[in-house]
Amino acid sequence: MADRRAARLRPAGFDDLGLQRALSDRLLPLLVGAMTFLAALACSGFFAAATLARHWQEGAANSLTVQVPRAGDPALAGHAGTRRDAALAILGDTPGIISVRALTDGELSDLLRPWLGRSAETLSLPLPAVVAVHASGAGPDLGKLAARLAAAAPGTLVEQHEAWVRRLSLMALSLQACAGLMLFVVAMVAALVVILATRAGLAARRQAIEIVHGLGATGGYIAGRFARRATWLAAFGAGLGAALSLPVLLGLAGLAAPFAQSRIIAEGEAPGGLPWAALAALPSELWLALPALPAAVAALGWLAAQATVRLWLRRLP
Amino acid sequence: MIRCEGVGLRYDHGDGPEVLRDLGFTVPEGGFRWLLGPSGAGKTSLLRLLHLAVRPSRGRLLLLGVDISATGRAALPYLRRRIGMVFQDFQLLPHLSAFHNVALPLRIAGRPEGQIRADVAEMLRWVGLWRKVQALPAELSGGEQQRVAIARAVINRPTLLLADEPTGNLDDTQAERLMQLLQEMNRLGTTVVVATHNDGLVSRHPAPLLRLANGRLVGGGSVRPREPARALDPLHHG
Numbered sequence: 001m002a003d004r005r006a007a008r009l010r011p012a013g014f015d016d017l018g019l020q021r022a023l024s025d026r027l028l029p030l031l032v033g034a035m036t037f038l039a040a041l042a043c044s045g046f047f048a049a050a051t052l053a054r055h056w057q058e059g060a061a062n063s064l065t066v067q068v069p070r071a072g073d074p075a076l077a078g079h080a081g082t083r084r085d086a087a088l089a090i091l092g093d094t095p096g097i098i099s100v101r102a103l104t105d106g107e108l109s110d111l112l113r114p115w116l117g118r119s120a121e122t123l124s125l126p127l128p129a130v131v132a133v134h135a136s137g138a139g140p141d142l143g144k145l146a147a148r149l150a151a152a153a154p155g156t157l158v159e160q161h162e163a164w165v166r167r168l169s170l171m172a173l174s175l176q177a178c179a180g181l182m183l184f185v186v187a188m189v190a191a192l193v194v195i196l197a198t199r200a201g202l203a204a205r206r207q208a209i210e211i212v213h214g215l216g217a218t219g220g221y222i223a224g225r226f227a228r229r230a231t232w233l234a235a236f237g238a239g240l241g242a243a244l245s246l247p248v249l250l251g252l253a254g255l256a257a258p259f260a261q262s263r264i265i266a267e268g269e270a271p272g273g274l275p276w277a278a279l280a281a282l283p284s285e286l287w288l289a290l291p292a293l294p295a296a297v298a299a300l301g302w303l304a305a306q307a308t309v310r311l312w313l314r315r316l317p
Numbered sequence: 318m319i320r321c322e323g324v325g326l327r328y329d330h331g332d333g334p335e336v337l338r339d340l341g342f343t344v345p346e347g348g349f350r351w352l353l354g355p356s357g358a359g360k361t362s363l364l365r366l367l368h369l370a371v372r373p374s375r376g377r378l379l380l381l382g383v384d385i386s387a388t389g390r391a392a393l394p395y396l397r398r399r400i401g402m403v404f405q406d407f408q409l410l411p412h413l414s415a416f417h418n419v420a421l422p423l424r425i426a427g428r429p430e431g432q433i434r435a436d437v438a439e440m441l442r443w444v445g446l447w448r449k450v451q452a453l454p455a456e457l458s459g460g461e462q463q464r465v466a467i468a469r470a471v472i473n474r475p476t477l478l479l480a481d482e483p484t485g486n487l488d489d490t491q492a493e494r495l496m497q498l499l500q501e502m503n504r505l506g507t508t509v510v511v512a513t514h515n516d517g518l519v520s521r522h523p524a525p526l527l528r529l530a531n532g533r534l535v536g537g538g539s540v541r542p543r544e545p546a547r548a549l550d551p552l553h554h555g
Contacts, residue, residue, distance in 0.1 A: 018411075215425050216422065
């Protein structure tokens with residue numbers, strides 16, 4: 001209580017331990033700034049992986065692709081019309097399916113063009129009919145659906161995208177874990193930088209600390225002086241690092257926009273031209289994380305300095 | 318009140334040689350003691366012990382009514398605030414002005430800034446340094462630094478005042494003024510222990526003695542105040 005009151009009443013900038021010289025205002029902010037820059041990149045990687053995973057899941061998790069070979073042949077098992085018609089009818093009747101759409105010949109040619117080139121339309125290959133199916137949350141019973149389709153159109157394949165989505169999600173999760181690990185390592189290095197700087201400060205100001213300690217300063221008083229200085233330097237460096245990371249992140253967001261949900265940059269939908277579009281391309285979580293980084297680094301600096309000084313003070317009676 | 322019962326002190330976490338041995342004495346509340354002995358006898362170590370800069374390696378030390386051996390670290394800072402110490406080498410903070418050096422104990426104790434300004438101004442005026450409030454220690458002479466150190470030690474009106482050769486850098490006039498201050502504080506109830514080699518000072522201001530030699534107490538404790546120190550302690554040899 002008395003210490004807090006004393007802290008309030010001390011003249012602004014009063015530096016009894018001489019920490020303005022002992023804790024460098026250049027090296028510590030520079031190193032912490034570099035760590036924050038890396039942390040911002042790790043954060044963006046974390047959120048980008050999460051966005052991609054969400055995008056893939058939303059776009060493909062409930063999709064099926066049905067391939068009907070010899071689509072123009074008559075359907076079997078009492079179905080009228082061609083096998084394509086029968087498949088479309090069966091799919092349309094199946095509970096759990098929201099929409100069914102047969103790809104046109106042009107769309108099929110587009111799909112094959114990367115492999116067959118422009119000759120895809122003129123080769124007269126026996127291409128199967130391809131039906132894109134969008135299912136609801138639970139989806140249809142795939143075993144029964146495949147059996148009904150095979151009865152009407154033998155050789156029909158039902159491909160579920162869930163397996164691919166699961167693999168992609170796992171990959172995205174791995175990327176997120178890597179980004180999280182990087183964030184953790186960066187935080188530990190930043191804490192280590194503060195600890196080393198604080199220890200150097202303790203060594204440099206040992207006599208002043210012993211004098212103040214002898215005058216009745218508590219561990220909290222001395223640790224508080226160090227922590228205040230370390231917090232300010234860490235916050236300053238972290239703010240600088242976060243600010244410098246912004247243009248890099250905007251550039252990366254612009255590059256990633258076509259692959260993610262945000263089509264703003266790619267399609268020029270944002271008002272006000274490219275600068276606004278670039279800003280809007282950053283995930284909203286990152287806009288929260290960027291200003292939070294300096295605050296988190298400052299808190300880390302405070303904790304690291306407090307712990308270091310209090311541990312060091314245990315050598316004094 | 319100070320009471321030592323079989324107190325011993327070793328440095329280096331108890332691994333070094335014993336610099337104080339089997340100390341047993343009592344200084345009553347409001348008492349005054351000269352601490353005498355040749356160089357290396359352990360005077361500074363005893364003052365450090367009484368200033369709580371070190372803890373006794375053995376024995377029992379009661380200081381201001383608190384058993385130090387049984388007290389946790391957290392309580393010691395508040396006890397130290399009741400103890401003023403004048404160091405032989407001043408121990409001023411070189412980057413702080415005379416004003417801020419003297420104000421330091423009050424700021425640590427959380428006194429209001431208005432009171433700090435008034436008290437420090439009065440104290441610096443008393444020690445004759447009011448014109449040098451903004452001077453850094455390096456800009457002051459040895460005697461002036463000594464006076465700043467004394468002002469810092471007494472600014473908090475300590476219950477126990479310890480001084481290690483406080484007149485070492487003072488001229489006779491300043492030394493007498495310091496003794497007047499110490500005696501005045503003693504008269505107001507402060508317990509005072511002063512280590513010195515200054516025989517003249519001890520003669521002019523007789524008081525009970527604590528005499529150390531090779532870390533042991535070899536005399537004192539039964540001397541009546543106001544009697545000439547030499548007469549009471551014929552073993553004294555400065």
